[in-house]
Amino acid sequence: xxxxxxxxxxxxxxxxxxxxxxxxxxxxxxxxxxxxxxxxxxxxxxxxxxxxxxx
Numbered sequence: 790x791x792x793x794x795x796x797x798x799x800x801x802x803x804x805x806x807x808x809x810x811x812x813x814x815x816x817x818x819x820x821x822x823x824x825x826x827x828x829x830x831x832x833x834x835x836x837x838x839x840x841x842x843x844x
Contacts (some may be wrong), residue, residue, distance in 0.1 A: 790834045790837070790838070791834040791835055791838055792809040793834075794827060794830040794831040795831060797823075797827040797830065798824065798828055800827075801810055801820055801823040801824035801827050802818060804816070804820040804823070805817055805820035805821055808820050817826045819841065825831060
């Protein structure tokens with residue numbers, strides 16, 4: 790689960806950078822929201838795996 794969340798975060802960062810370079814502010818806003826959700830998912834997945842003793 791953690792690997793999937795990290796991959797989703799990387800995709801959101803690439804999309805955000807591409808949108809900012811292109812000047813598509815609406816797409817940049819959507820990518821920023823996607824990044825916030827993905828990073829909160831990373832935090833939750835990390836805590837869950839740490840709690841289960843996988844790390």
